[in-house]
Amino acid sequence: MASLLLVEDDAELASLIQDYLHKHGFDVQVVGDGPSALSCILGTRPDLVLLDIMLPGLSGLEVCRQVRPHYSAPILMLTALDDDVDQMLGLELGADDYIVKPIKPRLLLSRIRALLRRATLSAADGVNQAGEVFNSPLLHIDLSSRSVVLKGQKVHLSTAEFDLLALLKAEAGQVVTRETIVQHLRGFDYDGLDRSIDRRISRLRRKLKDDPLEPQIIKTVRGKGYLLCLPGGNPTSALSDES
Structure with missing residues (x-):
């Protein structure tokens, strides 16, 4: 049974x-x-956090x-319908996804399952790719x-950030097209308007100290998507890396 933490000040x-x-x-x-x-x-380390934006304290x-x-586990933000800025800022700060209020129960359930499934698959990939190093x-x-x-x-x-980098x-x-990234990270088709991927790329670049004006690691291909460009990079194994 997955453990969830719901952070919401509306008791009802x-x-x-x-x-x-x-x-x-759950x-x-x-x-x-x-x-x-x-x-x-930080104390209980739930499998996923449902986090409202407007909270006391x-x-x-x-x-x-x-x-x-x-x-590093998934964080799903709960936002007001018209809070586009808060939605984007939440992604900038490391949220994995967001859902708007009023909350549709089936959509919420679908998003939770998708995030948990992705986290499980990511952990399994880590085991299956043991020793694989780039x-x-x-x-x-x-x-x-x-x-x-x-x-x-x-x-x-x-x-989500590691999964994006791994992809x-x-x-x-x-x-890698935006369509591929949205399907991989959020579990549904790209509608041509979702800018959350651009925000994720921006945050990942910042963490990798990649100049957004002249990026050397994650480059934007206008109208197509993004590519990882690391001259001299080679996949190897943990054993050969140590030797």
Whole structure:
């Protein structure tokens, strides 16, 4: 049974969501303010966090910002229908996805299952690709440990950020379309309007210290998508890397 943390200060809404998700096989803990969310996320390490933006004590955006360097499991933001800025900012701060209020229960359930499924598949990929390492003079990507090192310094990535980098790495030197990225990360078809992928790319570039004006690691191919460009990079194995 997957453990979920629901952070929502509307007690009635929280109770309805909790009951609905309980009926679909989830263990759901509820907290109603930002500081409690912060301590609970880092203390109990739930499999997924449902995080409202408007919270007493500490906003959901600030909670996301503070926990992301220490917590890599999925975070699903709950936002108001017209809060485009908050939706994008949530993704910038490391949220994996967002869903707008008023919440449609079946859509919420679908998004939760998609995020958990992706996290499970990512962990399985790490086991299946044990020892697979990608090295370049600039960047070291270890798929089995899901770790990234940039110029000798470890880079902290969320599940979604690492999955995005791993997808680009799998097609290194080739363009990966927005359609492919949306389907891979969010589980549905690209509608031509969703800008969340651009935000994710922007955040990943920032963490990799890749100049957004003249990127050297993740390049934009106008009208097509993105490609990972690491001159001198070669996949290798952990054994050959150590030798």
